[in-house]
Amino acid sequence: MNLAELVKSYEGQMVEMLSKLVSIKAVNPRSGEGQSEWGRVKFLEPILKELGLETQVVVAEDPLVPEGRPNLLGILPGKDRSRTLWFIGHLDTVPVGDLKLWSHDPFDAYIHDGKIYGRGAEDNGQAVITSLFALRAIKEAGITPNVNIGLAFVADEETGSTYGINYLIQQKIFKPEDMAIVPDSGDSEGSFIEVAEKSMMWLKFKVIGKQVHASMPTLGINAHKVGMMFALAVDEALHDNYADRDQLFEPPFSTFEITKKEANVENINTIPGTDVFYMDMRVLPEHDLDDILELIDELRTTFEYEYKVKIEMEVVQRGDAPAPTDPNHPLVRTLAQVIEEYRNIKPKVGGIGGGTCAAPLRKVGIPAVVWGTIDETAHQPDEYAKIENLTKDAIVFAEIMRRIE
Numbered sequence: 083m084n085l086a087e088l089v090k091s092y093e094g095q096m097v098e099m100l101s102k103l104v105s106i107k108a109v110n111p112r113s114g115e116g117q118s119e120w121g122r123v124k125f126l127e128p129i130l131k132e133l134g135l136e137t138q139v140v141v142a143e144d145p146l147v148p149e150g151r152p153n154l155l156g157i158l159p160g161k162d163r164s165r166t167l168w169f170i171g172h173l174d175t176v177p178v179g180d181l182k183l184w185s186h187d188p189f190d191a192y193i194h195d196g197k198i199y200g201r202g203a204e205d206n207g208q209a210v211i212t213s214l215f216a217l218r219a220i221k222e223a224g225i226t227p228n229v230n231i232g233l234a235f236v237a238d239e240e241t242g243s244t245y246g247i248n249y250l251i252q253q254k255i256f257k258p259e260d261m262a263i264v265p266d267s268g269d270s271e272g273s274f275i276e277v278a279e280k281s282m283m284w285l286k287f288k289v290i291g292k293q294v295h296a297s298m299p300t301l302g303i304n305a306h307k308v309g310m311m312f313a314l315a316v317d318e319a320l321h322d323n324y325a326d327r328d329q330l331f332e333p334p335f336s337t338f339e340i341t342k343k344e345a346n347v348e349n350i351n352t353i354p355g356t357d358v359f360y361m362d363m364r365v366l367p368e369h370d371l372d373d374i375l376e377l378i379d380e381l382r383t384t385f386e387y388e389y390k391v392k393i394e395m396e397v398v399q400r401g402d403a404p405a406p407t408d409p410n411h412p413l414v415r416t417l418a419q420v421i422e423e424y425r426n427i428k429p430k431v432g433g434i435g436g437g438t439c440a441a442p443l444r445k446v447g448i449p450a451v452v453w454g455t456i457d458e459t460a461h462q463p464d465e466y467a468k469i470e471n472l473t474k475d476a477i478v479f480a481e482i483m484r485r486i487e
């Protein structure tokens with residue numbers, strides 16, 4: 083049997099194992115109601131051992147979870163033992179959200195119409211199952227890969243990866259010569275290889291004026307009115323100053339959006355004394371977020387002086403994008419070639435909003451690509467993984483494990 087046929091022969095077992103994984107709850111404990119990833123690690127470690135992998139559980143101390151947060155590693159040694167191609171899957175999931183929106187129990191995998199429904203089936207169970215069975219095919223075909231093949235099933239991806247990929251990086255699990263595939267984003271055709279991402283920043287603004295009766299505006303300072311003007315001024319300044327384009331990205335420019343608005347006064351006849359609004363920005367990696375903050379600061383000073391308000395600004399979240407993985411790196415080229423051969427499509431190589439385990443790896447100089455064939459149902463009710471995609475992606479991964487140099 084060739085690799086593809088071997089993988090196809092596993093389909094039933096892949097479905098069974100993904101269903102089992104869904105039933106072992108691993109909601110991220112930092113998202114309010116979670117269990118940690120231990121149940122899944124205890125289920126998966128013996129399976130990796132049985133495959134003949136060298137396994138290791140790296141536990142990160144988490145003050146919220148007495149037993150710590152487990153990261154499971156499994157390695158198949160290659161001809162060259164100094165380098166490893168890693169497949170990164172995350173074990174934690176987001177909460178179910180509104181249970182009423184689910185057609186079935188989110189933790190009791192439901193199979194219908196070629197799909198496996200359940201929380202975490204796609205995000206990120208599919209990655210765990212496809213990489214695991216790809217490696218099994220390599221093992222059973224008696225292939226010794228050119229480099230080590232590593233499986234890293236990590237914790238804590240959904241709330242910032244402090245106890246997951248970032249902890250593993252701190253512990254020097256990865257070497258600069260290593261490479262990584264992160265099957266945690268993609269499209270329905272598997273036609274997009276992500277090698278880059280934008281920086282992201284969330285800002286909160288609080289404009290403080292003076293609350294008074296609406297009939298006596300001269301006695302107060304309308305924070306809502308100044309807030310609106312200020313928001314539009316910031317919006318305009320950012321769009322004017324950061325209008326350049328980079329075709330690697332979709333959309334090919336930085337985005338700056340005024341988003342959330344907090345409620346102010348309850349009655350119509352009161353001039354609000356405070357105004358709170360938020361912005362979401364996704365910035366091309368060549369720009370420094372500090373320059374953006376400086377530009378906003380200048381506007382803030384102008385508005386404070388001109389309208390006699392106080393404007394407080396808080397960085398709610400910030401992620402500075404690492405340099406992109408070279409689109410011509412052998413890892414990207416091999417992946418693109420395998421996809422072309424098996425899918426008859428020419429994948430697009432580019433960047434998106436970002437936010438996967440690939441970013442921290444790129445930050446320490448490890449080439450990382452994000453790829454998978456998914457309908458993007460992550461975090462939604464009735465999240466699912468397509469059975470056909472399990473097989474198709476596992477074939478691609480097995481082929482890469484065989485070819486990578």
Ligand SMILES: [Zn+2]
Nearest residue numbers: 172205206266
């Ligand atoms: Zn994910």
